Amino acid sequence: MSREAILSAIRRGLKRGPLPPDQRLMLEARLAAHPRHLIPARSRLPRAEQVALFIRNVEKEFGSVRRLADAREVPAAVAEFLAAQNLPPRLAIAPHPELIGLDWSARPMLQVEARRGAAEDAVSLQHGFAGIAETGTLMLPSAPERPTTLNLLPDTALVFLRASRILGAYEEAFDLLRAELGAMPRNVMLVTGPSRSADIEQTLELGAHGPRRLHILLVDDDPAALSAP
Amino acid sequence: MHVTSPAFKENAARALGDPGLQKALGKAKGAFLQRRAEAVARLPEFEALRDIGRDIKNHTLAHLDFYLETFAANVERAGGTVHWCRTAEEARAAVLEICRAAGAKTVTKGKSMISEELGINAHLEAHGIRPVETDLGEYIIQLRRETPSHIIAPAFHLNREDWEADFRRAHTDLDPDRVFHERRDILAEARTKLRQQFLAADVGITGANFLIAETGSSVIVTNEGNGDLTQTLPRVHIALASIEKVVPTLEDCVSLLRLLARSATGQDFSVYTTFSTGGRRPGDLDGPQEYHVVLVDNGRSEMLGTEFQEMLRCIRCAACMNHCPVYGAVGGHSYGWVYPGPMGSVLTPSLIGVDKAGHLPNASTFCGKCESVCPVKIPLPKMMRHWREREFERHLQPGAARGSLALWAWFARRPQAYRLATRAAVALLRLLARGRGAFTSFPFAGGWTAGRDLPVPQGRTFMAEYAARQRGR
Ligand code: SF4
Numbered sequence: 001m002s003r004e005a006i007l008s009a010i011r012r013g014l015k016r017g018p019l020p021p022d023q024r025l026m027l028e029a030r031l032a033a034h035p036r037h038l039i040p041a042r043s044r045l046p047r048a049e050q051v052a053l054f055i056r057n058v059e060k061e062f063g064s065v066r067r068l069a070d071a072r073e074v075p076a077a078v079a080e081f082l083a084a085q086n087l088p089p090r091l092a093i094a095p096h097p098e099l100i101g102l103d104w105s106a107r108p109m110l111q112v113e114a115r116r117g118a119a120e121d122a123v124s125l126q127h128g129f130a131g132i133a134e135t136g137t138l139m140l141p142s143a144p145e146r147p148t149t150l151n152l153l154p155d156t157a158l159v160f161l162r163a164s165r166i167l168g169a170y171e172e173a174f175d176l177l178r179a180e181l182g183a184m185p186r187n188v189m190l191v192t193g194p195s196r197s198a199d200i201e202q203t204l205e206l207g208a209h210g211p212r213r214l215h216i217l218l219v220d221d222d223p224a225a226l227s228a229p
Numbered sequence: 230m231h232v233t234s235p236a237f238k239e240n241a242a243r244a245l246g247d248p249g250l251q252k253a254l255g256k257a258k259g260a261f262l263q264r265r266a267e268a269v270a271r272l273p274e275f276e277a278l279r280d281i282g283r284d285i286k287n288h289t290l291a292h293l294d295f296y297l298e299t300f301a302a303n304v305e306r307a308g309g310t311v312h313w314c315r316t317a318e319e320a321r322a323a324v325l326e327i328c329r330a331a332g333a334k335t336v337t338k339g340k341s342m343i344s345e346e347l348g349i350n351a352h353l354e355a356h357g358i359r360p361v362e363t364d365l366g367e368y369i370i371q372l373r374r375e376t377p378s379h380i381i382a383p384a385f386h387l388n389r390e391d392w393e394a395d396f397r398r399a400h401t402d403l404d405p406d407r408v409f410h411e412r413r414d415i416l417a418e419a420r421t422k423l424r425q426q427f428l429a430a431d432v433g434i435t436g437a438n439f440l441i442a443e444t445g446s447s448v449i450v451t452n453e454g455n456g457d458l459t460q461t462l463p464r465v466h467i468a469l470a471s472i473e474k475v476v477p478t479l480e481d482c483v484s485l486l487r488l489l490a491r492s493a494t495g496q497d498f499s500v501y502t503t504f505s506t507g508g509r510r511p512g513d514l515d516g517p518q519e520y521h522v523v524l525v526d527n528g529r530s531e532m533l534g535t536e537f538q539e540m541l542r543c544i545r546c547a548a549c550m551n552h553c554p555v556y557g558a559v560g561g562h563s564y565g566w567v568y569p570g571p572m573g574s575v576l577t578p579s580l581i582g583v584d585k586a587g588h589l590p591n592a593s594t595f596c597g598k599c600e601s602v603c604p605v606k607i608p609l610p611k612m613m614r615h616w617r618e619r620e621f622e623r624h625l626q627p628g629a630a631r632g633s634l635a636l637w638a639w640f641a642r643r644p645q646a647y648r649l650a651t652r653a654a655v656a657l658l659r660l661l662a663r664g665r666g667a668f669t670s671f672p673f674a675g676g677w678t679a680g681r682d683l684p685v686p687q688g689r690t691f692m693a694e695y696a697a698r699q700r701g702r
Contacts, residue, residue: 002314013532019295030477030478031478034478037484038278040278057497117515142516144510152458183307186508191500199365200389201253201256201388202382209454
């Protein structure tokens with residue numbers, strides 16, 4: 001069988017047989033402990049500055065952020081953003097309790113459907129699991145309440161994120177994922193800005209196959225993140 | 230894929246005389262260099278991370294059997310399937326079988342160099358299945374029936390005019406009045422066309438930048454989002470990966486990710502970095518029903534334990550080719566197979582044989598730039614020298630080259646004669662140059678002077694200069 005042939009070719013190359021049990025145990029312990037390596041110092045900051053770094057990095061990567069004092073302001077902020085961008089008042093939202101629990105009826109002009117993304121969608125609202133300040137990156141793990149297609153198909157992607165979920169480095173976000181979700185979800189997307197391509201003459205152009213616009217609605221639920229740096 | 234590596238010299242001569250290619254190379258190159266330098270400057274820990282990247286890869290390679298077995302077990306635990314393939318032939322057969330079982334007519338594809346290496350597209354086409362490349366650069370390459378000329382920017386050799394011409398030719402429904410003045414217009418046309426394909430596809434094939442043993446995940450890194458649409462919308466997702474892509478944990482993976490985008494495109498992080506683990510879970514509203522990993526050896530295990538083992542650390546960032554003066558002059562197609570530039574000069578002889586690819590490790594100025602930018606510190610120049618030695622040992626070089634080397638060796642072992650001969654040569658060359666700074670042609674050196682000037686020696690020989698300075702102290 002090819003599996004055995006490949007494994008024995010590897011062992012032949014490494015000039016040894018199968019690993020002895022004590023060495024396997026050591027490697028298994030390394031997997032279980034999944035030690036961190038050097039983490040760049042740039043994101044090790046007091047809370048308020050960490051959130052500010054996240055926002056700066058999102059903007060550097062051509063995304064935009066609006067800070068809201070309370071989650072209840074989200075429907076109004078969505079309506080205002082769509083109006084300002086001349087977009088139709090229609091969107092697909094993630095069927096996440098935090099989003100479907102919002103009072104959308106206060107904005108009767110907005111047509112809101114909780115579902116997966118579809119090819120013809122102009123606008124989506126996704127639920128952000130975590131933000132990573134290091135590079136202004138969103139972590140979006142798939143789940144029934146967080147469909148992946150909402151990150152990809154619409155032209156304009158809106159993301160709901162709580163400031164208390166902004167962390168410094170990727171490692172911290174993966175630890176949060178392990179702690180809250182246990183096993184790896186089917187799909188975990190790390191998203192940094194809107195889609196782009198540099199394939200034509202190596203010059204950057206926004207809006208390739210994914211969203212042309214990425215707008216984050218950041219709910220300030222973390223008092224420590226608010227204090228002026 | 231058709232191999233033209235044995236004709237490297239002819240390829241290179243043609244490339245040097247191709248004005249379109251030279252224009253594209255000239256325009257594209259500076260951008261990569263500057264962006265990388267800026268990204269590296271923004272991260273003070275970058276140098277330290279290079280050592281870490283090297284160590285993670287070395288650790289993994291030393292225990293590759295263990296990590297592959299762990300990876301496969303975890304893929305299966307998450308409901309996926311691993312297909313172990315020793316050769317390109319086995320891998321092509323595995324892909325075809327999965328596509329057939331899915332009743333596939335159209336297959337979308339994310340950018341994957343291993344797919345080029347295995348010749349997946351031709352194989353699918355030969356069996357009545359239509360592969361559609363969805364990365365913008367790969368898409369135009371497919372329309373032109375070409376191969377990528379760069380491992381992260383497949384259309385590196387093209388200019389804007391080429392795109393417009395190819396779209397007008399291939400998209401027959403295109404309104405003749407449509408304008409393509411801006412790159413934006415080209416992008417919009419490709420986006421519309423490919424959207425239809427994403428929705429029609431039965432199977433999506435991606436590569437993998439990393440495989441993670443701890444979780445059984447495959448990782449792709451893109452800016453366009455095409456790879457994600459490819460692996461999310463169809464019913465079946467196939468991830469193609471060679472065995473050296475595995476790393477132990479998520480922490481190991483993110484340490485390498487910190488190096489990858491900065492070295493490749495000069496971004497701090499690519500737009501989409503996505504971890505796929507198994508197929509659709511209960512309650513999921515989207516995602517593929519089936520998840521397959523086609524795990525390919527195709528010559529990698531043979532490199533373990535040789536002087537080329539370190540090449541298996543490569544994370545395919547392309548920094549070495551972006552910084553290579555030879556690549557910058559002749560472009561990627563001259564190298565004649567899938568992998569161009571310094572990494573190709575080392576990898577290609579390992580994978581297709583030094584008898585076919587012997588010219589590649591010779592196409593180097595040994596300036597050392599590639600090694601100095603490689604994020605996992607692969608000693609590329611040293612390995613090219615190893616290939617030259619092997620080539621010499623196997624008498625694969627032409628008589629003239631062997632003869633000249635033997636002559637040089639005779640002088641090199643006799644310092645007095647060497648100094649005398651070099652002094653005479655310098656004097657003769659300066660006499661012949663009659664005040665010019667360089668020769669544009671020279672008897673018996675046409676191979677050199679066709680592509681570059683031969684500088685006339687300035688001043689004295691090194692030894693004469695050295696002796697004079699010692700005296701002057
Ligand atoms: S050899 Fe190094 S620089 Fe070249 S592609 Fe591989 S990792 Fe990048």
